[in-house]
Amino acid sequence: MTRPKHEATEPTIPGERTATLRKPLFWAAPIVVVTLLMSLLAALYLGSILDPKGSLRNFPIAVVNQDEGDVAPGSDTRENIGNQIVDGLVSGVPADKVDLQQVGIGQAQTMLDSAEVYGAIVIPSDFTKRLMILASSSVVPGDVEKPIITVYTNPRAGTFGMGLTEAITEPALAAVNEKVGAQLSDQVAAAVGDTPVAGAARLTLANPIDALTVQYKPLPDGTGNGLSAFYYALLVILAGFTGAMIVNTLVDGMLGFAPTEFGPRYVHNPKVEISRLQTLAVKWGVMAILAPVVSGLYVWISHLLSMPLPNALGLWMYGAFAIAAVGITAMSILAVFGSAGLIINLIVFIVLGLPSAGGTLPIEATPAFFGWLAKFEPMHQVFIGIRSLLYFGGGGMAGLTHAIAMTAIGLGIGLVLGLVVTRLYDLKGFHRGVAAQPSEAPAS
Incomplete structure (x- = not known):
């Protein structure tokens, strides 16, 4: 009995293992590489989330002042408390x-609808008028309601952003409330002179x-x-990153450039005479076919799980485009850097991508x-594209x-990188090494 020809037995050198x-x-080597990579993961992930308030910068909130103002009680002076509140904020x-971006109500709604702001503070047109009525009611009996300032949070821009909006606006408005209350109380006191103001009215003022x-x-x-x-x-x-790793391994195995193991079986196919550029083109072709299939499965599974899909076709199309772009670029990096490309891909698409995604x-x-990373990191670009389609x-x-433009740029970089470098490798004679071919061996 002989060993099948497709099953390889590698020659060994006596004492080489020891x-x-x-x-x-x-x-x-493996200890240092894994330790450094995991340390980078810990530093980036924890460093991005531990102090959001301390790291806060340029957090966009719209301010809409529609207040038309009114005449203060016992005076001919027209006041606009809304302007004072904006100045206080x-x-x-x-x-x-x-x-804080001072805009009109229409622009504020547009900004909320496009995720340009995480919230909006809206002061109504009758704000000062209602305050003056409130002041008058402390002296003259009658039904009255407090004026309202509405803070709109934007859940579609991000759940954590809602919490930050509330954390910013609540103390700011509380300080404004106290200041306006003191001003209103002084006006009422000056208007009534020695006439006492009821305790409930003083609390309201x-x-x-x-x-x-x-x-x-919502x-x-x-x-x-x-x-x-x-x-x-x-x-x-x-799908793009992991899919590229799997396709790369399987194609290399079938073309004879790398061994493949199936449980106890070790298979090393005969090497196919194919250039580096042709090999990369084959892998790109597989990914181009795979991307729309996986994207379609994602949409179908989302539908089965009752996830709202207001634009299922667009989600499928952009998903397929993004998967192909990430996969093709990842394969190009592997073709250029070899085994080190796995670590480079992991850092580019996952390690740096997750903390800068903004999701x-x-x-x-x-x-x-x-x-700074979010300006070009693939995961952030894909996230804002998916968020636009879903929300x-x-x-x-x-x-x-x-998102489409940045994904196209990333795809272009991946294509050019792969084409130019693998072609250069072929021209320079850097052909992929031929592994030891299977040999006949007697049965043990």
Whole structure:
């Protein structure tokens, strides 16, 4: 009985195993590489989330002042308390941490609909008028309601962003409420002279404003409280990155460039005479076929799990495009750098991608380094594209146009890198080595 020809037996050198195991580099190399990679993971992941308030910078919130003003009681002077509140908010909020953008109500709604702001503070047109009525009611009996300032949070821009918006606006509005209350109390005291003001009225005047926090266009059920876009984007990146690793290994095995193990079986196929560029083109072709299939499965599984899909076709198309772009680029990196490409891909697509994605924590609440990474890291680009399709109707202003453009740039870089370098390797004669061919061996 002889061993099948497709099953390889590698020649060995006497004493080679013992000598190899005794080399310090044999033990040090994997330990050092894994230790450094895991340390990088810990530093980046923990460093991006531990102090969001301390890392806060340029956090965008819209301020809408519709107040038309009114005449103060016992005076001919027209006042606009809304303007005073805006001035108080601007002076009371650190300008380097929060970007208060004074806009009209229409523009504020557009900014909320395109995820340009995480919230909006809206002062109504009759704000001063209601304050003056409140002041008058402390002297003249009658029914009255406190004026309301509405804070709209934007759940579609990110759940954590809602919490930060509330954490910023609540103390700022409380300080404004106290200041306006003191001003209103002084006006009433000056108007009534020695006439005492009832205790309940004094309490009302001390805190005359009701701040109401509401969600702007709440997310429907089945969105994971705004996390479904991030996890879907992560799935797309993993499909491209992990898919590229699997396709690369399987194709190399079938072409005879690398051995393949199936449990106890060790198979090394005869090498196919094919250039590096042709090999890479074959892998790209497999990924181009695989991408729309996997993207379609993602959409189908999401539908089965009752996840809202307002633009299923667009989600499938962009998902397929992004998977192909990530997979093709990852394969090019492997073709250029060899085995080291696995670590490079892991760092580029996962290690640096997750903390700079902006899917769980707003980019504005992470250290500035992650904001810089988000300008080009693939996971952030894919996330804002998926978020636009799932939460904002696929609007280009909500990030889809930017995501498509950046994904196309990434794909272009991957194609050029792979084409140029593998062609250069072929021209320079850097052909892939021929592994030892299977040999006949007597049965044991």
